[in-house]
Amino acid sequence: MGRYISRQLASIIPTILLSIVLNFMLLHAAPGDPARVMAGKDNPSEEQIEAIRKSLGLDQPLPVQFWKYVKELAQGNLGQSITYKQPVFDLIMQRLPATLLLTVTSAVLALSIGTLLGVIAAQKSGRPVDSALSFSNYALFAIPSFWLGLIMIVIFSSKLGWLPTSGMRTVRADYTGWRDKLDVLQHLVLPVATLALVQIPIYFRITRASVQLQQREDYVTTFRATGIPEPRVFRRYALRNALLPTVTVFGLGLGFVFTGAALVEIVFAWPGIGRLTLDAVFRRDYPLLLGVYLVLAIAVSVAVLLTDIVYALLDPRIRLR
């Protein structure tokens, strides 16, 4: 098992590194000059721009810049944000918890609901319940997340007034302790609901297909021949076999939802890294952008690694070969 983990780790690191290199090259190949942007709008002189360029180290050849970047990375320094004039690391760490709260909660919720519905649909395969669920599932999958967010706000916030419109906390209320937690929870409901709804179809689909596949497996026939009733065969054996692909998909799904959350964060003004990213893109804030990208790539890779480990725990064929 330990060998398996180290093997997986070993394959993830090059992937992360390659992504960083790709991103670095991409940004520096792009038109737009960060030094000029930083110099401001008041017709800066060429010398001023050059000075800024020198201070940022942008006059060095690319490989040198890259090497400098990697060195600082190793020290935990992600550089300084051009826009916010703060260390990138700090900026990201300020916003990361909010994003994690949103993404992980919605992912777990979607996994539970989607899997449950998928199992139901598979067991009633071909019957009206299954058709209705499958069709609704496709419809749900077709809804753009940001549009759904808008609709949620209109219905539940404006028209019904049940829940707050945006943000993570009530402004200027300064709650503490459990009052604060409750406040966050209230603000959390709509964005989590939105993000969960658009993820449910993924888990529904894979679970339904997987259960259907297991129902046709030879061991099901064996157990039926031994006189074990169908529901028990399903609960004790088929279910565990069927959930394995769902576990794999969850890992990838967690990875994707980190980026998918960006749109929802914008609609709900949720103070996560989604907003941060967008600002960085528009203002060519390279250090910030690279920093966010790196964190995301690591987050995705960690999510995938964790799921691989959980999968290995559940499937002896992977563990023991």
Added chain:
Amino acid sequence: MTESVPLLELQHLGVTYRTDRGQVSAVDDVSLQVPMGASIGLVGESGSGKSTIAMAILRLLPPNARVDGAVLVNGIDLTKQPDRRLDREWRWRQLAIVFQKSLSALSPVHRIGVQMHDVLRTHEPDLTESQRKDRIEGVLAAVHLPARVLRSYPFELSGGMMQRTMIALGLVCNPPFVIFDEATTALDVITQSQILGEIQRLKEEFDLTTMVISHDVGVINATTDIVAVLYAGQLMEVAPKRQFFTAPRHPYSQALIASVPRLRGTKERITGIPGSLPDLAHPPGGCRFAPRCPHATPACMEHTPPLIQIAPGHMVRCTEFSMKADQDVTA
């Protein structure tokens, strides 16, 4: 003198599948009697309906299958029993089956011991843990497998070992009747011969009545007393083994036996049986074997010959014999 009730009796058993190509007649009018302690072999090509019969006996056919006729075990018709009763009283306790694909026959993510204990506990819940352990290790010993197999997962065992495990599983509730459905087909010849030998030994040791299903006449020869030949879902010939191999009557039986090359003696050409099974969605009008039969006559194509007895325990479905029987009657 009253005859004892046969352990298994099939009465005009038929299985029809509803598919989007129409009705497919997979098994038609199969009647057999298997006395206690006997061993019957069901032989035929792939697709002849042999496994379908096994599934029909255990009522494990898919929902689009319709079963006609009766399946009597100790005189009781299983086709009329509710599924739950079959689970509790007949499946595995009276009838067990060993399948061909043993490698995938158990759940791949659960240990073998767990699965075997589960089966035993289902049928004999009053046994204590250690009594179950003794019984399971007992059947494993009977098939020459070590107890450590119980801690393994299916993928860790070889084909031969899995097959033995499935045989052991079949015996764990001491059923009087065991079906071996192509149980050795997936194995190499050496392992196959070992397993066949084991089956013979177990038959005596556990006093079993067996049904051996195979496409391989050699396997049938090694393990059975009565041979039943199936073609396109119909019985073509049923005979005691000696008669079958010394004097087969049906052209198909003859062709089957002839297609096995001889180990000793003069070298001959290998013969096959040209042609292939008819489309069972639209079975031919007369004898189902007629299109491939070297002795077919126009009469064969028109009427389906009935299964008639030509000697004690020897039945044949062939126009040649049914016509002669008619002549004898009218004469």
Added chain:
Amino acid sequence: MAESLLTNEAAVLPTAPRRESRIRAFWRPFVASRMGPIGLGILICVALCALLAGVIAPDGPFKLGAPRLIGPGEQGHLLGTDHLGRDMLAQLVYGARVSLTIGLVAASISLFVGVVIGSVAGYFGGWVDLVLSRLTDMFLIIPAFFLIIVVVATLGSGIGYVMVVIGLTAWPTSARLMRAQTLSLRERTFIQALRALGESGPRILFRHIVPNGIQPLIANASLDIASAILIEAGLSFIGLGDPNKATWGRMIFDGRTTILTAWWASVLPGIAIIVTVLGFYLVGDGISYVLSPRSRKVSK
């Protein structure tokens, strides 16, 4: 259930059956899937709107009107107008053109790249496979939407860039599918025979393996089209879409500030997206249903 024990159901791929029976062999199960024909119906309607946009809305989508939002059904605007007085219906049908174009082009790129990479990796194996599979995994793990944002923001938000970038981030799934298909087809007897006859690798690959293995990728392509439309909508919503085109995403973006008073400006384009994307999903589902005979036999 028992069927798997009874018959040897090896996948049978037609190597070159007659035209008519191939179409019929596809059409009957497609209709039986129930979802497929519904999706196809939806797509035909959308396509018609796109093709007939010039007829339905002869003034084009950019004709400015009074800068106020007019509700649906009022003043001759069947579906109302946006905040610049532009007719909603016109924007919707012209938007259909954009969405369909983006979807089809992006999915084609994704399919092409995926097929090439997947088949080459699967066929030649060895270090070629190793490198290409690593590449595929890398692109799979990279947060695609993020990468698209970065590329579009730095290189330009013209519709061409958008289509190409979406295509170049969506290919890993196709590549994996194609690789799996290639691996199993490579061992088939007819391929072995061709190799024995001396056919060259690339010829075997592109003339025999790809055409025979591509079927599941067609179903996947339908999903790629759907996802491309959704991604483009997301890009437009954050302001990175093509400013010169009337896209549904941009319409939602324009209408979001006034959503409480003028719901139609944002809601209608959203519905358009949902319906179109749903159409592609259902068609994809229908195609996979046709391609998996096993799942067809069990029910009913």
